[in-house]
Amino acid sequence: MGIDGFDIPNLDRDEGADIESMRKACTLAVPDPVGWQEEDISRNVLVTTVDAVINWSRRASLWPVNFGLACCAFEMIATASSRFDISRFGMEILRPSPRQADLMIVSGTLTWKMAPALKRIYSQMAEPKWVIAMGACAISGGLFHRSYSVVHGVNLIVPVDVYIPGCPPRPEALLNGIQKLYEKIQKQSIAQK
Amino acid sequence: MTKPVATKELADRLEREFQGCIIESSDKDIVVKAEFVSKIALYLKDTPGLEFDYLNYVTAVDYKDYFMVVYNLISLKNNASLILKTRCDNRENPTVPSVVGVWKGADFQEREIYDLMGIRFENHPDLKRIFLWDGFAGYPLRKDFVNQ
Numbered sequence: 001m002g003i004d005g006f007d008i009p010n011l012d013r014d015e016g017a018d019i020e021s022m023r024k025a026c027t028l029a030v031p032d033p034v035g036w037q038e039e040d041i042s043r044n045v046l047v048t049t050v051d052a053v054i055n056w057s058r059r060a061s062l063w064p065v066n067f068g069l070a071c072c073a074f075e076m077i078a079t080a081s082s083r084f085d086i087s088r089f090g091m092e093i094l095r096p097s098p099r100q101a102d103l104m105i106v107s108g109t110l111t112w113k114m115a116p117a118l119k120r121i122y123s124q125m126a127e128p129k130w131v132i133a134m135g136a137c138a139i140s141g142g143l144f145h146r147s148y149s150v151v152h153g154v155n156l157i158v159p160v161d162v163y164i165p166g167c168p169p170r171p172e173a174l175l176n177g178i179q180k181l182y183e184k185i186q187k188q189s190i191a192q193k
Numbered sequence: 194m195t196k197p198v199a200t201k202e203l204a205d206r207l208e209r210e211f212q213g214c215i216i217e218s219s220d221k222d223i224v225v226k227a228e229f230v231s232k233i234a235l236y237l238k239d240t241p242g243l244e245f246d247y248l249n250y251v252t253a254v255d256y257k258d259y260f261m262v263v264y265n266l267i268s269l270k271n272n273a274s275l276i277l278k279t280r281c282d283n284r285e286n287p288t289v290p291s292v293v294g295v296w297k298g299a300d301f302q303e304r305e306i307y308d309l310m311g312i313r314f315e316n317h318p319d320l321k322r323i324f325l326w327d328g329f330a331g332y333p334l335r336k337d338f339v340n341q
């Protein structure tokens with residue numbers, strides 16, 4: 001059976017093989033990016049001055065990609081709309097395209113079937129890029145931890161910069177997480193990224 | 194709200210039409226043998242006075258010894274509803290005839306049951322997993338499913 005030249009049974013089989021191999025490969029968490037904590041570079045005066053400017057411009061204009069997966073997504077949407085107003089922090093809209101984004105807010109339950117898509121979208125984002133894991137599900141699988149289909153935390157698939165606990169975290173918590181990300185970006189150095 | 198039909202009378206009527214098709218009937222539901230399902234479905238849909246033209250849902254239950262497939266039928270014309278059930282005693286290879294030919298809406302739901310409960314639907318046009326991926330081991334909604 002085929003639609004527009006696609007071989008559907010093969011697509012299904014390939015997808016299944018992809019997911020199974022990912023499931024076997026991703027058993028350990030990707031280490032959190034911590035390079036920005038290194039003291040040595042921050043003593044270099046020239047680099048730090050340039051860093052300050054670049055980091056300021058980077059953090060003041062983050063472009064988040066919309067990766068809403070489950071209930072947490074609604075808190076993210078609320079954060080983006082008028083009452084909490086994410087644009088106060090330099091993010092006007094959640095981008096639908098990863099190529100225009102440098103921050104991925106993973107809000108919700110990640111299933112193994114979705115995991116290859118998450119990885120691909122992360123790879124499509126331009127460097128430098130950051131990831132926020134929003135909610136218990138994105139951090140560890142949350143209340144679906146023992147389910148047959150849920151990934152035990154998005155840090156098995158991509159490196160995570162900020163974890164926001166809660167089920168779901170309130171918009172204030174997301175904004176707080178974004179502030180924390182600002183602090184982190186401010187300490188980064190172009191010598192690393 | 195739809196009114197439930199008088200199941201006892203309907204069961205007698207079905208018994209007259211298809212000998213030996215009824216396993217049991219209560220005042221809430223009718224349980225029929227699996228091999229009669231598609232014929233009974235067509236009969237319930239096309240007979241004047243019954244006209245169950247809308248399949249509200251089809252789902253399945255694991256009772257450990259056997260499976261039960263449950264159809265909730267609604268007649269929009271007569272404002273009536275009916276719970277039709279069928280039993281599946283073979284746990285190794287549970288099979289039920291598909292009703293996609295009668296109600297198109299059964300398509301995805303039968304695939305869902307196949308995916309999560311492992312019941313095969315004969316003559317389904319495209320019976321494959323719908324939520325889980327190809328190569329997933331086991332059927333997670335079965336009571337004896339063990340998560341690795």
Ligand code: SF4
Nearest residue numbers: 071072135136137168
């Ligand atoms: S953490 Fe809670 S609110 Fe967020 S996706 Fe999971 S279950 Fe839903």
